[in-house]
Ligand SMILES: NC(=O)C1=CN([C@@H]2O[C@H](COP(=O)(O)OP(=O)(O)OC[C@H]3O[C@@H](n4cnc5c(N)ncnc54)[C@H](O)[C@@H]3O)[C@@H](O)[C@H]2O)C=CC1
């Protein structure tokens with residue numbers, strides 16, 4: 001995997017229109033990022049079967065909406081496929097009659113290989129397969145991007161502009177690694193939430209208020225991540241050892257984690273996510 005982070009946000013391509021099929025969580029997060037990066041609202045479209053969802057998006061961002069995926073696909077230069085993997089085959093069959101050959105296709109769907117998208121759309125296309133995550137809602141997303149050989153440099157730069165608007169971007173060297181991106185970045189906010197939930201439960205059982213435990217735990221996790229990112233000369237192991245005084249409190253907790261095979265638990269969870277990604281890419 002090649003990680004290439006782009007902290008700078010280039011000016012959006014004000015000429016391009018972008019449309020999202022599926023106006024759910026990820027589409028809303030990306031649209032919010034584009035609006036704050038000054039992408040013109042009248043050049044952003046979204047389609048969804050649910051009218052109330054579209055009305056909410058129009059009210060919030062003043063973007064254009066339609067219930068017709070086909071009309072949207074015809075209209076835009078950049079088409080973002082943002083429905084659940086289980087709905088993607090339906091969406092492809094609704095838009096396959098549209099000539100998409102001069103458009104940039106961006107998929108955020110877990111699992112679906114680019115080749116399957118092209119097969120379902122019955123066209124050879126410039127496709128970037130991406131995997132963002134929900135911290136995108138606060139501009140702290142981490143997105144993996146993989147482009148097929150038909151995506152040109154300008155289209156790559158536009159894709160970076162779009163995803164830099166919601167956090168950092170990393171180009172991934174091989175498409176086979178996109179299920180790993182999903183397992184360690186797309187899904188991992190949920191693992192960290194589970195960890196925080198479990199720690200809050202333990203702290204409350206030890207007599208602390210939930211509010212205080214939430215404040216301490218969320219800041220400790222954010223602080224640990226910031227420290228790791230700001231100290232590239234120190235390995236994670238070294239940072240861990242600096243917390244872990246011999247015979248101290250941390251050592252007791254780490255010994256408990258290790259005796260319960262924490263690393264094995266994490267490896268199995270990541271493997272399960274990767275496996276599910278592969279399955280989602282094959283389901284009809
Ligand atoms: N939620 C997450 O943390 C992440 C999700 N993803 C991927 O993003 C995609 C979307 O996920 P979410 O935004 O979480 O789901 P969501 O359920 O919030 O949004 C999907 C939207 O698609 C709409 N939809 C359903 N059928 C449709 C159709 N035929 N045409 C147009 N719209 C249709 C639904 O009404 C819904 O509003 C999925 O493929 C998922 O794998 C990727 C990264 C992170």
Ligand SMILES: O=C(O)[C@@H]1CCC=N1
Pocket residue numbers: 110182186187
């Ligand atoms: O759970 C899922 O399938 C999606 C993909 C990554 C995060 N949510």
